[in-house]
Amino acid sequence: MANKHFPVVIVGGGAAGVSVANNLRRKNALLEIALVEPSDKHYYQPGFTIIGGGAYTLKQATKNEADLLHPSIIWIKKFAKSFEPDENQVTLKTGGTLTYDYLIVCPGLQLDWDKISGLKSTLGKNGVCTNYSAKYVDYTWECIKNLESGTALFTQPPMPIKCAGAPQKIMYLAADRFRKKGILDKFNIEFCNAGPGMFGVPFFAKALTEVIKDYGITTNFGCNLVAIDGKKKTAAFEVKKGDKTEKVTKKFDMIHVTPPQSAPDFIKESPLSGDSGWVDVNPSTLQHSRFSNIFGLGDVTNTPNAKTAAAVRKQVPVVAKNILKLIANKDLIEGYDGYGSCPLTTSLNKVMLAEFAYGGKVTPSFPFMDPRANRFIWWIGKKIGFPWLYWSLMIKGYSLDIPHKESYAAKFTEES
Numbered sequence: 001m002a003n004k005h006f007p008v009v010i011v012g013g014g015a016a017g018v019s020v021a022n023n024l025r026r027k028n029a030l031l032e033i034a035l036v037e038p039s040d041k042h043y044y045q046p047g048f049t050i051i052g053g054g055a056y057t058l059k060q061a062t063k064n065e066a067d068l069l070h071p072s073i074i075w076i077k078k079f080a081k082s083f084e085p086d087e088n089q090v091t092l093k094t095g096g097t098l099t100y101d102y103l104i105v106c107p108g109l110q111l112d113w114d115k116i117s118g119l120k121s122t123l124g125k126n127g128v129c130t131n132y133s134a135k136y137v138d139y140t141w142e143c144i145k146n147l148e149s150g151t152a153l154f155t156q157p158p159m160p161i162k163c164a165g166a167p168q169k170i171m172y173l174a175a176d177r178f179r180k181k182g183i184l185d186k187f188n189i190e191f192c193n194a195g196p197g198m199f200g201v202p203f204f205a206k207a208l209t210e211v212i213k214d215y216g217i218t219t220n221f222g223c224n225l226v227a228i229d230g231k232k233k234t235a236a237f238e239v240k241k242g243d244k245t246e247k248v249t250k251k252f253d254m255i256h257v258t259p260p261q262s263a264p265d266f267i268k269e270s271p272l273s274g275d276s277g278w279v280d281v282n283p284s285t286l287q288h289s290r291f292s293n294i295f296g297l298g299d300v301t302n303t304p305n306a307k308t309a310a311a312v313r314k315q316v317p318v319v320a321k322n323i324l325k326l327i328a329n330k331d332l333i334e335g336y337d338g339y340g341s342c343p344l345t346t347s348l349n350k351v352m353l354a355e356f357a358y359g360g361k362v363t364p365s366f367p368f369m370d371p372r373a374n375r376f377i378w379w380i381g382k383k384i385g386f387p388w389l390y391w392s393l394m395i396k397g398y399s400l401d402i403p404h405k406e407s408y409a410a411k412f413t414e415e416s
């Protein structure tokens with residue numbers, strides 16, 4: 001590809017990239033926008049949890065990338081390879097470069113399957129499943145559906161990961177399925193979590209401990225999966241005991257693995273990365289800390305919010321508005337408060353809708369409702385409402401700013 005110049009270049013066309021491209025175009029139809037994205041398919045990843053739980057299909061969660069982008073947006077179906085911000089340039093993997101006036105960086109995060117020895121060769125067979133891949137998510141349901149008794153392990157790697165609740169959400173769906181079949185007492189279900197507790201926000205962590213108790217699930221904290229032997233059906237963990245780390249091996253009949261995650265290698269190696277390799281942006285404006293014409297959003301940034309599509313929904317209008325402010329030589333808005341949300345599927349018909357912002361503040365969008373309650377209405381949200389919000393509003397570039405307020409939760413957080 002010959003070298004080309006565009007006023008706006010976006011790297012990554014997932015939840016963040018498509019939404020911000022369409023949102024920016026709605027705000028200024030004259031701006032020429034190019035989007036670099038190698039995949040034909042676009043997945044609604046929040047649906048993966050309920051696909052694994054047997055309540056949704058991969059077909060429902062998949063659309064063609066080409067059908068999502070406004071025709072005026074120029075889709076460059078390639079991988080970005082490197083960034084040369086001093087020259088306002090992105091180099092593509094196949095050769096060729098793009099130069100830009102403004103750059104938006106949102107290629108998501110990297111799933112580090114290789115960090116767990118033996119995992120790659122056994123994933124999708126021997127009872128080893130994961131909801132973190134479109135290729136294997138159907139196998140999660142196959143494992144849950146076919147198992148009649150035994151040990152079911154669910155793992156969670158060190159943070160940060162995308163949708164921090166996902167490793168336990170599938171565990172509750174499995175436990176509920178076993179309960180509904182009348183076989184829950186034939187299972188030993190264990191949550192093996194490298195972290196120290198059930199959830200990053202203590203208000204919700206407490207409520208989840210009750211869910212765990214109700215299903216009779218054993219929790220192992222500081223317990224990090226490092227190797228799997230699929231044929232022998234064993235999983236090896238490094239377990240923290242005070243200052244020491246011990247190796248513990250557990251047998252399983254099924255194991256749901258959440259892989260370790262990090263910034264994509266091409267981001268880690270680029271001048272855009274900050275500590276730990278994530279794109280270094282201002283947490284409120286989402287402008288890059290060193291290159292003023294670059295913005296980042298979605299899973300790839302170093303902002304301390306929950307890496308979720310819900311966060312993307314709130315970040316998109318901030319980035320779009322701030323690019324237009326920069327073009328107009330005006331002050332940027334400090335518009336992002338760290339909002340993220342995690343609809344915790346605590347059973348096959350109930351969801352605890354955890355919504356929060358920077359600093360672990362509980363910030364629901366709906367007043368007068370205890371955010372810790374497991375509700376059927378949020379299950380309908382998870383299956384129908386949130387996918388509609390994603391495909392019909394966010395991805396199409398509409399900004400739907402439902403206010404979320406700490407005051408809505410005050411009564412409940414005070415009593416907890």
Ligand SMILES: Cc1cc2nc3c(=O)[nH]c(=O)nc-3n(C[C@H](O)[C@H](O)[C@H](O)COP(=O)(O)OP(=O)(O)OC[C@H]3O[C@@H](n4cnc5c(N)ncnc54)[C@H](O)[C@@H]3O)c2cc1C
Nearest residue numbers: 012014015016045046080107108163298299307308309310
């Ligand atoms: C199992 C699971 C459950 C989840 N549940 C929820 C939930 O309930 N609620 C919620 O809000 N969120 C949930 N999420 C998280 C949510 O899906 C992500 O936070 C969201 O998709 C992040 O958007 P993104 O655009 O940053 O990354 P992605 O949507 O992953 O998109 C990144 C894009 O960048 C592209 N890309 C990668 N490398 C390059 C490159 N070199 N050049 C160009 N393009 C590149 C990729 O092909 C991809 O299309 C869940 C995720 C998973 C896996």
